[in-house]
Amino acid sequence: xxxxxxxxxxxxxxxxxxxxxxxxxxxxxxxxxxxxxxxxxxxxxxxxxxxxxxxxxxxxxxxxxxxxxxxxxxxxxxxxxxxxxxxxxxxxxxxxxxxxxxxxxxxxxxxxxxxxxxxxxxxxxxxxxxxxxxxxxxxxxxxxxxxxxxxxxxxxxxxxxxxxxxxxxxxxxxxxxxxxxxxxxxxxxxxxxxxxxxxxxxxxxxxxxxxxxxxxxxxxxxxxxxxxxxxxxxxxxxxxxxxxxxxxxxxxxxxxxxxxxxxxxxxxxxxxxxxxxxxxxxxxxxxxxxxxxxxxxxxxxxxxxx
Amino acid sequence: xxxxxxxxxxxxxxxxxxxxxxxxxxxxxxxxxxxxxxxxxxxxxxxxxxxxxxxxxxxxxxxxxxxxxxxxxxxxxxxxxxxxxxxxxxxxxxxxxxxxxxxxxxxxxxxxxxxxxxxxxxxxxxxxxxxxxxxxxxxxxxxxxxxxxxxxxxxxxxxxxxxxxxxxxxxxxxxxxxxxxxxxxxxxxxxxxxxxxxxxxxxxxxxxxxxxxxxxxxxxxxxxxxxxxxxxxxxxxxxxxxxxxxxxxxxxxxxxxxxxxxxxxxxxxxxxxxxxxxxxxxxxxxxxxxxxxxxxxxxxxxxxxxxxxxxxxxxxxxxxxxxxxxxxxxxxxxxxxxxxxxxxxxxxxxxxxxxxxxxxxxxxxxxxxxxxxxxxxxxxxxxxxxxxxxxxxxxxxxxxxxxxxxxxxxxxxxxxxxxxxxxxxxxxxxxxxxxxxxxxxxxxxxxxxxxxxxxxxxxxxxxxxxxxx
Ligand SMILES: Nc1nc2c(ncn2[C@@H]2O[C@H](COP(=O)(O)OP(=O)(O)OP(=O)(O)O)[C@@H](O)[C@H]2O)c(=O)[nH]1
Ligand SMILES: Nc1nc2c(ncn2[C@@H]2O[C@H](COP(=O)(O)OP(=O)(O)OP(=O)(O)O)[C@@H](O)[C@H]2O)c(=O)[nH]1
Ligand SMILES: [Mg+2]
Ligand SMILES: [Mg+2]
Numbered sequence: 001x002x003x004x005x006x007x008x009x010x011x012x013x014x015x016x017x018x019x020x021x022x023x024x025x026x027x028x029x030x031x032x033x034x035x036x037x038x039x040x041x042x043x044x045x046x047x048x049x050x051x052x053x054x055x056x057x058x059x060x061x062x063x064x065x066x067x068x069x070x071x072x073x074x075x076x077x078x079x080x081x082x083x084x085x086x087x088x089x090x091x092x093x094x095x096x097x098x099x100x101x102x103x104x105x106x107x108x109x110x111x112x113x114x115x116x117x118x119x120x121x122x123x124x125x126x127x128x129x130x131x132x133x134x135x136x137x138x139x140x141x142x143x144x145x146x147x148x149x150x151x152x153x154x155x156x157x158x159x160x161x162x163x164x165x166x167x168x169x170x171x172x173x174x175x176x177x178x179x180x181x182x183x184x185x186x187x188x189x190x191x192x193x194x195x196x197x198x199x200x201x202x203x204x205x206x207x208x209x210x211x212x213x214x215x216x217x218x219x220x221x222x223x224x225x226x227x228x229x230x231x232x233x234x235x236x237x238x239x240x241x242x243x244x245x246x247x248x249x250x251x252x253x254x255x256x257x258x259x260x261x262x263x264x265x266x267x268x269x270x271x272x273x274x275x276x277x278x279x280x281x282x283x284x285x286x287x288x289x290x291x292x293x294x295x296x297x298x299x300x301x302x303x304x305x306x
Numbered sequence: 307x308x309x310x311x312x313x314x315x316x317x318x319x320x321x322x323x324x325x326x327x328x329x330x331x332x333x334x335x336x337x338x339x340x341x342x343x344x345x346x347x348x349x350x351x352x353x354x355x356x357x358x359x360x361x362x363x364x365x366x367x368x369x370x371x372x373x374x375x376x377x378x379x380x381x382x383x384x385x386x387x388x389x390x391x392x393x394x395x396x397x398x399x400x401x402x403x404x405x406x407x408x409x410x411x412x413x414x415x416x417x418x419x420x421x422x423x424x425x426x427x428x429x430x431x432x433x434x435x436x437x438x439x440x441x442x443x444x445x446x447x448x449x450x451x452x453x454x455x456x457x458x459x460x461x462x463x464x465x466x467x468x469x470x471x472x473x474x475x476x477x478x479x480x481x482x483x484x485x486x487x488x489x490x491x492x493x494x495x496x497x498x499x500x501x502x503x504x505x506x507x508x509x510x511x512x513x514x515x516x517x518x519x520x521x522x523x524x525x526x527x528x529x530x531x532x533x534x535x536x537x538x539x540x541x542x543x544x545x546x547x548x549x550x551x552x553x554x555x556x557x558x559x560x561x562x563x564x565x566x567x568x569x570x571x572x573x574x575x576x577x578x579x580x581x582x583x584x585x586x587x588x589x590x591x592x593x594x595x596x597x598x599x600x601x602x603x604x605x606x607x608x609x610x611x612x613x614x615x616x617x618x619x620x621x622x623x624x625x626x627x628x629x630x631x632x633x634x635x636x637x638x639x640x641x642x643x644x645x646x647x648x649x650x651x652x653x654x655x656x657x658x659x660x661x662x663x664x665x666x667x668x669x670x671x672x673x674x675x676x677x678x679x680x681x682x683x684x685x686x687x688x689x690x691x692x693x694x695x696x697x698x699x700x701x702x703x704x705x706x707x708x709x710x711x712x713x714x715x716x717x718x719x720x721x722x723x724x725x726x727x728x729x730x731x732x733x734x735x736x737x738x739x740x741x742x743x744x745x746x747x748x749x750x751x752x753x754x755x756x757x758x759x760x761x762x763x764x765x766x767x768x769x770x771x772x773x774x775x
Binding site for chain 1: 413415499532
């Protein structure tokens with residue numbers, strides 16, 4: 001049977017060179033640990049896209065622990081790093097979705113181009129439909145070629161209706177219509193898919209703020225959730241993305257996609273550490289079922305599993 | 307950590323400058339900075355190591371050790387080395403066959419379909435007849451996406467929604483290309499992980515059937531450490547002919563570009579700089595190098611300015627400045643030019659340290675809009691004779707007309723006076739963006755580099771000139 005754990009682990013595990021093996025090969029053979037070894041530990045961590053900052057803090061800590069005689073073996077290092085990563089993530093990285101007390105729970109999906117917003121929207125719709133909730137989708141990407149058709153196919157796959165408009169139409173007005181439709185149809189959840197946008201483009205970022213303002217005209221505390229969808233193979237730029245989307249769209253959660261690839265998605269640790277955003281879901285493939293609730297322990301274990 | 311490696315290096319060397327006592331350990335310090343900058347820019351850790359070792363030995367040479375400006379020398383060596391590693395610019399596509407087939411491959415969401423359309427559009431402008439082939443049978447609406455793009459560009463698209471046999475689709479498309487006497491056939495494929503054996507095999511089969519002239523890896527500029535694995539797997543399986551970097555309009559440093567180039571040895575042929583089909587440019591290694599190092603894209607800026615602002619315009623303005631005749635009409639037209647360059651935000655983004663400045667003082671394009679509103683509320687006479695604006699009644703009228711407070715109008719007039727006296731003190735007004743600023747100077751790491759920059763700007767200007775005639 002494929003449990004969440006094994007699936008997640010196998011997804012993260014495909015890469016051949018593993019952090020653990022790296023650490024073991026470096027420190028296992030060493031009589032005592034010196035500068036070069038730490039540099040290699042640093043590289044092993046960098047390789048997972050943890051970023052320079054987080055990596056250096058981990059290495060500093062391990063060095064200190066070693067010098068104080070607290071840790072001695074490679075398995076100490078691994079344990080220590082694992083624990084540290086866990087500390088960086090802290091337990092508030094896992095927060096359940098809070099559903100609206102009455103009326104539809106409105107979820108806005110945002111992110112840079114191609115990160116996986118539409119696919120994640122489809123996977124979430126599938127997940128919630130299977131849990132017996134009724135889900136409505138809103139196609140607010142009126143810009144990219146065939147974005148509306150793409151979401152409609154996800155609608156068909158998952159048995160959800162899709163509210164859409166014409167290409168070139170104002171996404172805010174479609175969002176507004178969708179919120180009304182979700183209320184009228186008594187949907188449990190409305191997921192709003194938006195166009196990909198680079199966080200550097202002020203005009204496009206303002207558009208997100210506008211979408212949120214208009215949604216609030218229909219339901220004052222909506223959208224209840226605004227999630228930034230980050231491609232797990234992204235490097236340090238993900239931090240910049242989080243920063244800008246937080247300031248323009250006031251995001252309150254992350255979804256990390258494409259972790260079925262060889263990328264470790266370490267950058268989420270850095271994002272969480274810096275912005276304290278909870279990580280909601282993890283994407284592990286292109287099928288509707290390839291989604292998991294984020295679990296910090298599993299994530300850290302998976303980074304280290306052999 | 308730090309935005310600008312050149313600032314950082316200057317800093318590291320600062321205390322030593324002039325004393326001529328540079329030691330090996332100073333170089334070690336500097337190399338640590340370089341290493342960090344490259345890692346922060348997402349250059350693969352292995353490549354960083356090689357790079358730093360190479361650069362270090364060069365820095366230990368006479369040139370840096372004895373230089374009175376070791377910081378600048380070191381930056382130059384780092385920069386030159388990076389440029390060299392990025393490879394030659396403008397490696398042309400091989401389009402000698404008829405039809406020439408170009409296979410577009412890469413990870414999911416990297417930009418293959420969009421880039422297929424961009425490249426088609428680019429070749430179409432060169433007079434080629436094109437066929438685009440929709441060979442992504444997996445992603446929802448992938449075929450529609452290419453068809454829509456083809457319709458917009460008036461470029462035919464071959465597709466067959468009735469089959470999932472990719473080789474079959476390609477074979478039929480190829481027959482159509484022969485029949486219609488097409489010059490170039492572009493094949494858009496589905497996104498896939500480099501480790502997905504089955505789907506990589508599908509590409510190998512396609513390659514075998516089509517014998518493409520070009521196999522391009524389409525890769526996101528923001529890729530992290532795995533860029534090396536991605537590029538090497540695709541290259542091992544398919545023997546790529548080039549790389550296209552997409553989403554260069556983001557602020558990712560793009561160290562992945564260096565990693566992919568280094569590990570495959572394949573040239574980066576184009577870059578995508580936006581979502582629209584015309585947002586597509588040839589690749590320039592020097593720009594990429596300064597981007598990775600976080601030195602801003604001054605060359606681009608200078609070229610863009612040269613393209614946007616005609617030489618005559620610039621000359622006229624220069625003369626006016628010199629004769630202290632610069633007035634609000636000129637100011638207004640400069641604002642217009644600035645807009646054409648993509649607005650203040652874009653300009654600042656391209657400048658070294660510009661992002662910091664933007665964050666620090668909260669400059670945005672609204673500010674320009676406000677200034678423009680004030681200027682537009684002046685009469686042409688007032689714009690021509692800024693002196694009459696000392697009258698309060700005029701100020702009030704302008705404030706009302708522009709919807710800005712009188713304070714704003716006062717501020718603007720004051721700054722204008724300041725600026726005017728400042729520029730007329732200069733021997734030669736360099737044009738609005740033509741250097742002179744401290745930031746620009748700070749990245750001119752040596753005489754040689756600044757020469758190449760101004761030469762490039764001139765070349766761009768000449769190009770523009772030629773186009774006009
Ligand atoms: N392997 C893998 N592929 C994914 C995952 N999530 C999304 N994708 C793929 O990534 C590509 C882009 O996904 P989309 O959902 O279209 O991305 P998007 O953010 O909506 O893109 P834009 O709307 O164009 O900005 C598609 O080919 C998806 O199938 C994932 O978890 N794993
Ligand atoms: N800002 C920006 N967006 C780009 C660029 N190139 C592509 N995109 C966007 O990136 C997203 C993904 O592009 P696609 O062309 O669908 O990517 P793909 O590789 O074909 O995706 P799959 O077929 O799902 O693997 C879309 O939103 C594009 O508009 C670029 O240079 N800049
Ligand atoms: Mg989408
Ligand atoms: Mg595609």
